[in-house]
Amino acid sequence: MKWVRAALVLAVLGSALACGSKLAVKPETLFPAGNEVAGWNRTREIRTFEAGNLWQYIDGDAEKYIKAGVQRTLTADYRYQNRIDAVVDIHAMATAEGAKKIFESESSVGSQAIQLGEAGRLYGASLVFWRGSYLVRLVAYSDAPGTANALVELARHIDERIRQQGIR
Amino acid sequence: MDDKRKSNRREFLHGCFAGALVLGETWKNGLLRPDHAPMNAGAAAKSRVVIARDPMLRESGASLDSGRLLKILDRAVQSLYDRDSPAEAWRSVVRPGEVVGLKVNCLAGRGISTNVALVEAICERLQQAGVPQKNIVIWDRLNSDLESAGFRIATRPAAIRCFGNDAAGYEDELAVYGQVGSLVSRTLTRTCDAVINLPVLKDHGIAGVTIALKNLFGAIHNPNKYHLNVGDPYIADVNMLPAIRQKVRLTICDATTAQYEGGPSYMPQWAWPFNGLLVARDPVALDYTGWQIIETKRAEKGLKSLQAAQRTPNYIATAADTRHRLGTNNPEQIERVEV
Numbered sequence: 268m269k270w271v272r273a274a275l276v277l278a279v280l281g282s283a284l285a286c287g288s289k290l291a292v293k294p295e296t297l298f299p300a301g302n303e304v305a306g307w308n309r310t311r312e313i314r315t316f317e318a319g320n321l322w323q324y325i326d327g328d329a330e331k332y333i334k335a336g337v338q339r340t341l342t343a344d345y346r347y348q349n350r351i352d353a354v355v356d357i358h359a360m361a362t363a364e365g366a367k368k369i370f371e372s373e374s375s376v377g378s379q380a381i382q383l384g385e386a387g388r389l390y391g392a393s394l395v396f397w398r399g400s401y402l403v404r405l406v407a408y409s410d411a412p413g414t415a416n417a418l419v420e421l422a423r424h425i426d427e428r429i430r431q432q433g434i435r
Numbered sequence: 436m437d438d439k440r441k442s443n444r445r446e447f448l449h450g451c452f453a454g455a456l457v458l459g460e461t462w463k464n465g466l467l468r469p470d471h472a473p474m475n476a477g478a479a480a481k482s483r484v485v486i487a488r489d490p491m492l493r494e495s496g497a498s499l500d501s502g503r504l505l506k507i508l509d510r511a512v513q514s515l516y517d518r519d520s521p522a523e524a525w526r527s528v529v530r531p532g533e534v535v536g537l538k539v540n541c542l543a544g545r546g547i548s549t550n551v552a553l554v555e556a557i558c559e560r561l562q563q564a565g566v567p568q569k570n571i572v573i574w575d576r577l578n579s580d581l582e583s584a585g586f587r588i589a590t591r592p593a594a595i596r597c598f599g600n601d602a603a604g605y606e607d608e609l610a611v612y613g614q615v616g617s618l619v620s621r622t623l624t625r626t627c628d629a630v631i632n633l634p635v636l637k638d639h640g641i642a643g644v645t646i647a648l649k650n651l652f653g654a655i656h657n658p659n660k661y662h663l664n665v666g667d668p669y670i671a672d673v674n675m676l677p678a679i680r681q682k683v684r685l686t687i688c689d690a691t692t693a694q695y696e697g698g699p700s701y702m703p704q705w706a707w708p709f710n711g712l713l714v715a716r717d718p719v720a721l722d723y724t725g726w727q728i729i730e731t732k733r734a735e736k737g738l739k740s741l742q743a744a745q746r747t748p749n750y751i752a753t754a755a756d757t758r759h760r761l762g763t764n765n766p767e768q769i770e771r772v773e774v
Contacts, residue, residue, distance in 0.1 A: 322659035323577070326542060326652070327639055327699040330662055354544065374696060376737065377704055390704030406701060408545050 294341050294359045294401070297428045304424045306417060310352070311344035331372070332358060336365035347417045353407040355425070359400060366397035381419060383426050394418045398429045481770040482720035482763050487511035488711030488773070492691060499691055505556045510774045511687070511714040512560075525564035528685050529629055534570045535561060536627030536682075540634045540650050540689075541575045541584035546701030548584035549633045549689045553712075557631065557687065558595055573597040574622045576653045598622070605656045613672035613758075617655035623678050630683045632718065636690040636709065636725050638698035638733075642666035643741045643748030645699050646725040647686040647718035648761070651679050665746060671754035674718070674761055686721050688713035695732040707732065719754045719762025720769045726751060 295315070301308040314324070318337050321329040325340075332340065339359045346352050360366045363385075370386060373395065378388035384403070387396030392414055393406045403425055405418045487507040494500045509521045518524035529535050537557060539549035558571055569592060575581050578588050578599040589597045603626070605618035623630065634650035641662045642649055648670050652658035655676075661669030674680060690713055696705035709728070715721035726748055730740055741747050755764040763769060 392703035
């Protein structure tokens with residue numbers, strides 16, 4: 268029976284590795300580096316929060332992401348033409364349903380639909396979209412003229428990277 | 436802006452925001468005083484909640500006019516304490532020799548955190564009331580939260596200090612009340628004699644609203660454990676922990692920008708320029724008043740009430756109940772003053 272037990276262990280390990288391979292697409296590679304998108308520069312290193320410590324980043328909001336199956340959240344700060352600061356959050360969920368669930372749970376009042384990912388909304392100084400198991404949010408600390416267009420441009424690059432890396 | 440004020444501001448900036456980052460200094464012990472008035476003391480009569488607003492608070496764009504901000508701060512604090520000058524009013528808050536903690540709320544980054552300009556104004560007035568820079572401590576949960584909101588970490592003992600609980604650490608012994616058991620920030624227990632609570636006015640996806648009472652979640656090591664049941668009774672219970680109950684003297688809620696949906700994270704689409712401050716000694720009365728402001732805005736924007744959204748902040752009533760007595764949520768016992 269030893270070989271049966273060993274086979275079982277191998278099967279479990281294989282399964283675990285298969286699950287892990289879902290994260291083989293490294294979400295940090297989805298963040299454009301400095302000057303990859305015209306006018307945008309990353310101003311702070313990418314910070315990563317696993318589901319278990321997501322509260323340290325968004326205490327009070329973390330629960331809804333955890334319920335929806337978040338695996339990891341990555342965030343980075345950006346600046347546009349030295350005048351608009353923004354933050355980009357990429358939530359890597361376990362499933363596409365989880366990303367969609369968060370997206371659909373939020374009010375669309377005051378937004379306009381945009382062609383990004385499976386669905387996206389632009390609110391002027393913020394933008395959210397989902398593709399596959401990723402939920403992406405961009406928030407600007409300014410509503411200066413040009414903010415919305417600049418956010419959309421940055422979001423398009425992130426969306427394209429997700430698409431190129433394959434939808435999980 | 437007169438020269439004296441310019442000078443104070445320069446000193447403040449030099450001391451706190453332009454200082455070198457030096458972590459790991461020794462922490463002051465033995466400062467606890469048992470005779471501190473609790474934060475709801477004086478609530479035997481009506482609890483006064485002062486709302487000071489200025490529609491011209493913002494300069495061009497989104498930045499605040501620091502001169503106007505100082506004026507509404509003065510109006511609010513003088514009205515709360517019935518004093519003729521800002522210095523007199525601030526001397527009612529803090530006694531000579533006390534170390535004053537300013538508990539800011541920086542969780543959501545720059546968009547909807549306690550404004551640096553407001554903290555500067557408070558530091559200026561504290562110094563004019565006789566509190567030296569070395570006796571002022573700006574603190575929150577994490578150094579990174581403070582930095583995200585625009586503060587600079589500063590630990591030089593002779594100047595205004597600014598650091599997170601992650602740098603100062605937590606007590607080793609659990610503090611327990613009701614349903615909560617937490618390690619309390621050493622900044623609160625060991626460094627500060629008195630605390631001025633500086634929350635922001637915003638919606639909270641779980642607790643309904645997060646204002647004065649909820650901001651003290653930033654004083655414990657495990658706030659993530661207490662988001663069950665719309666935060667009730669946990670938020671009220673946390674405010675019963677002795678160090679919090681005995682040291683928080685005053686709440687100045689930064690409502691220059693407020694948020695009626697999507698909190699606690701910053702969501703600009705649901706934020707609005709309230710252009711004001713809410714000031715009270717009674718945190719329950721302040722929270723009740725702030726909650727009504729948020730409900731009014733939600734209704735104006737066509738959103739469900741928090742009750743309909745199943746996020747009624749019942750913890751406010753719990754904080755007022757006979758077991759907690761942290762203040763009043765009875766509108767008839769709240770004197771709302773607009774200046």
